Amino acid sequence: MKKFIYSISLIIFISFNTSAQEGVSSLPKPGHGNNNKFKQLYEEFSTPNRYRTASGAPGSDYYQQQVDYIMDIELDDKNTKLYGEETIIYKNNSPDQLDYLWIQLDQNIRKKDAPALEKNGGGADPLIPVEAFAAKYFDKPFDGGFNINWVKSNSGLPLKYTINNTMMRVDLPNPIESGESYSFKIKWWYKINNHVTNRARSGYEFFPTDGNRAYVIAQFFPRLAVYNDVEGWQNYQFWGNGEFALNFGNYEVNLTVPADHVVEATGDLKNPREVLTNEEFKRYKKAQNSFDKPVIIVNQEEVVEKESKFSEKKKTWKYIAKNVRDFAFASSRKFIWDMMAVKVGPRKVMAVSLYPKEGNPLWEKYSTIAVAQTLDTYSKYTFDYPYPKAVSVHAKNQGMEYPMICWNYGRPDEDGKYSDRVKFGMISVIIHEVGHNYFPMIVNSDERQWGWMDEGLDTFMQYLTEQEFGENFKEAINPLSKYPSRRGEPSKITPYMSGNQDNISAIMSNPENVFQLGPNAYAKPATALNILRETIMGRELFDHAFKTYSQRWMFKHPTPEDFFRTMEDASAVDLDWFWRGWFYSTDYVDIGVKGVKKYKISSKPGPEVDKILSAYGMTANDLAPDYVFMSPENGENNGEVDFNNSIPLKKYIDESFGDNSTEKNNLPKYFYEIEFEKPGGLVMPLIVEYSYKDGTKDRIKYPVQVWRKNDNSVRKVLATNKELIGVKVDPDMETADIDNSNNSWPKEKSSSDFEKFKAKIKG
Amino acid sequence: MSIIVLFIMMLSQGENVELEFHDYYVSTTQVDYIKKKNILQITIRMFINDFEDVITKNNNLKLDPDSNSIEINKQLNQYIIEKFKILANQEPMILDFIGKEYKTDMLQVYYEVKLFEKIKSVSFENYILFDFFKNQQNIIHFKIDKFRKSFLLDVNNPKATLFLD
Secondary structure (H helix, E strand, O other): OOOOOOOOOOEEEEEEEOOOOOOOOOOOOOOOOOOOOOOOOOOOOOOOOOOEOOOOOEOOOOOOOEEEEEEEEEEEOOOOEEEEEEEEEEEOOOOOOEEEEEEEOHHHHHOOOOHHHHOOOOOOOOOOOHHHHHHHHOOOOOOOOOEEEEEEEOOOOEOOEEEEOOEEEEEEEEEEOOOOEEEEEEEEEEEOOEHHHHOOOOEEEEEOOOOEEEEEEOOOOOEEOOEEOOOEEOOOOOOOOOOOOOOEEEEEEEEEEEOOOEEEEOOEEOOHHHHOOHHHHHHHHHHOOOOOOOEEEEOHHHHHHHHOOOOOOEEEEEEEEEEEOOOOEEEEOOOEEEEEEEEEOOEEEEEEEEEOHHHOOHHHHHHHHHHHHHHHHHHHHOOOOOOOEEEEEEOOOOOEEEOOEEEEOOOOOOOOOOOHHHHHHHHHHHHHHHHOHHHHHHEOOOOOOOHHHHHHHHHHHHHHHHHHHHHHOHHHHOOOOOOOOOOOOHHHOHHHHOOOHHHOOOOOOOHHHOOOHHHHHHHHHHHHHHHHHHHHOOHHHHHHHHHHHHHHOOOEOOOHHHHHHHHHHOOOOOOHHHHHHHHOOOOOEOOEEEEEEEEEEEOOOOHHHHHHHHHOOOOHHHOOOOOOEEEEOOOOOOOOOOHHHOHHHHHHHHHHHOOOHHHHHHOOOEEEEEEEEOOOOOOOOEEEEEEEOOOOEEEEEEOHHHHOOOOOEEEEEEEEOOOEEEEEEOOOOOOOEOOHHHOEEOOOOOOOHHHHHHHHHHO | OEEEEEEEOOOOOOOOOOOOOOOOOEEEEEEEEEOOOOEEEEEEEEEHHHHHHHHOOOOOOOOOOOOOHHHHHHHHHHHHHHHEEEEEOOEEOOOEEEEEEEEOOEEEEEEEEEOOOOOOEEEEEEOOOOOOOOOOEEEEEEEEOOEEEEEEEEOOEOEEEEEEO
16 A cells, blocks of 8 residues: 655635624614615626617627638548648628738647646646656647748738647738628648647547548638627637637638548548549439438448558538538548438428448447437527538547537447447547537537537537437337436536536636636536426426527627526516526525424403514404414324304304305314524425325425515415425425535435435445 | 543645545544443444455455455454554554445444443554555544544545543
């Protein structure tokens, strides 16, 4: 056993003193501002304007820039280099005159002196695997990043440019006026990294057994930054976590690769006849009308045949993509290729998969059907998928999304065997990444500032899609009865939300600054939306509002407020309290039942009434004769109340119901006062299940507004004609309550997983 | 009851420049003190595939379903007792392996610790998976009656101590 010496970097003393008394003082408490949980978000939200309206829709002056690209790209497989020459056509739709353009050079994050390499703190490692030690202290960092050959105007004049880290400013000879276009050219190249060892979104995987590489290439060309009404020029550099903010535009791209490579990319392939063999072309044509199962265009046998022959020739694959915010491609001689046609609304979309043989037999079985299911479910809840295809490419260890194409993990063992976990991991990541076509590829939110806007919405939709996949492909999930979704269900987020507050960020945080991106930008917002849909708004109101948001911002650039406002505007449900609690704070849900008191009807006023009366200098004799007196039962009598104890009440009953004994019998005869407590900071609807002695149960959902005048506790009266034997808060665990030990009356011993397991192995 | 927490903590993350879907490594350990029995109930949760990297490093064992349950439990227990320490009143405690189960993509491992005297301080040392993932973070949730305290441990700060009095 090794011994370690620890460095004590920071010592925090926290003192808890639960018995401390508040100082007694005759002065009232100090004043305070409006700290009500239901306070509207006027201070957090910006003032609506003509670009973005108070309803959450694009305003009458809403604009967005259009950027078109014409590119010639060459992949040098032998030397792992990528070369490009691009023409950029920038259309200034803003009302402003632009003196310069900012261009994103995301590859520069891989320069050996990139500031991003030093963005994290952390001291010496007391314990480190030898490979990691060597990589950290011995290896020279990979020296990637863009080499800019030149930037020229269309007429060939060099343009002045300044590179600041991952961004480049191009100074214009003349400003671009509002409504004008400007066209210019950039020539560049860079060294391609290994995305497996670098844990990167783009690069190649090297296969040592056959010496081949599979390329998944993205962020590979200088791309225009977004200029808009909320940021001006997006000036937040690429630090690695915050992804991309991109303009819509049209692309014409010629990809020159080794002649034996198979390529998939954003956009329509314009020259299949030139790049495919006759046989492949025949299958490609057949696939266009195969709606029931995928057609394999390049099969495993053919791939194995090619793997040992490294063609020296080149081929150029030509793509055209309309109205996309980015362009990415995959290329390798190792790729098996299949596709099928899917009907989406009135249109036909191709669901496509591309994978090395290392992905089989898993990939040929599930990838394309997972793509098809994603298009189907997402289209139902948002809008019909508008692009001609959706491609799922198998890349080791990563999931990453681009328009029409994405990279996904999920690899069987070398003997072709795979566990359920690998299978479900693969299907889930495909659904997630293909789903990103909707958010943020089409509903084009700013990922650089807000990771949750695409990840959270997409993870929410992923949950719905996984569940539908489970219903539609029962044999794929056999023997489970429902798809094992990792995220989306409220109970799954409680460990995160109950964690140490020092290490949790509000959802409304920049992705660079959150502690755990997974729960923070994916799981928590997805769960919050699921709770909105199931518990707070109901499916009908939620689905309509969510669809309204998707359709309003389809092919546009929404901000968080546009989402928040639309969800309220389209549903007439005030959700400011929900956004404030779930999105702007790190509060958690903890609601419980504190106690139950039974009340009886008495002939005389009880001590509580005397107290009230004496405060007014009155006695019981001063009261009018028509009051009913209720007082706590103190537990000795569980029987029904006796109406005869109250003369005015008996008189009222006799006069109202006379001899109608049925109506008399149906009158409530048990009166309970139930006190609910709320140790958690979040307000939520109070969902209560009441159980009665006769075995029946009632479910009451008190609106969230019940907390608006007292944030700590609330009392409710239950009048019933059955004896109450149990109260349970949030019986279906739908509110993400972090502590269920206070959810029941009488107190139910909640058993932990530990206790359940121990009971099971004993039994 | 007054509780003073001595909390050693410093945040650090690995140097991964780019981060993608599920590129985070977290284990969660729930430690519940059961006063009546004077024991600690411990539940360690980690991603199955993270732990599979441990178990497949030197042999070909497969989890969920287990290729060889007895051998896997043996190796799992060996790994955990080497990487996870609990000290009560500065004395190392013995971890009794109760068992393990799978929940979706999580592996849950159960341990029990018998205490022999009144607990005044408890220390945790958690090196689980630090030898595989430089980004690994291990969270410990400690619960005694209504009091809860969480610790985020990482490779630079694998140790935390809690004083109870």
